[in-house]
Amino acid sequence: AQRVTQPEKLLSVFKGAPVELKCNYSYSGSPELFWYVQYSRQRLQLLLRHISRESIKGFTADLNKGETSFHLKKPFAQEEDSAMYYCALLLSHTPLVFGKGTRLSVIA
């Protein structure tokens, strides 16, 4: 079965410091990977997906098939980045498989 692992439940960084939220997946094929974010009292929303190769709010994520990873990175954390971040895997038109999430706390 497909699996997504986010090893850190909580990550605290100082404002301006680099951020890396880890995500590893288990799937032998070519999955599509996503990062979803949930800000306080808001709904889950898409942050970015690997096929679009874009940077959203300064975040980027590179799919590394050799290491089966899709880590989320940002060079300089901002206070407004504090949120729950979920990595998710998708096979074509199937339900998303989510990791357990990482809470990012950016300290001023």
Next chain:
Amino acid sequence: GAGVSQTPSNKVTEKGKYVELRCDPISGHTALYWYRQSLGQGPEFLIYFQGTGAADDSGLPNDRFFAVRPEGSVSTLKIQRTERGDSAVYLCASSGTGDTQYFGPGTRLTVL
């Protein structure tokens, strides 16, 4: 345009009661998904509709859970004989021609 909406936002019920949770997807989206999110966990898949039919219901935990989408738009998740372990946030998502799933705000179900 309007996003995915879910009602009610909160539901408190007693053990053994029946509940219905409603999801209004984004207009025109053919795919609709139900997920359940327990405390400290990521969303877990329950059931997926393509149009009116359930394309995959493998995530439903047991036969107390059932969902319908009779006209291919609004969906209702039904839970019979609720148990305390059913307490969670129930999320609905919809997608159109692309793969991106758009989520509703969720219904927080509490079973006393």
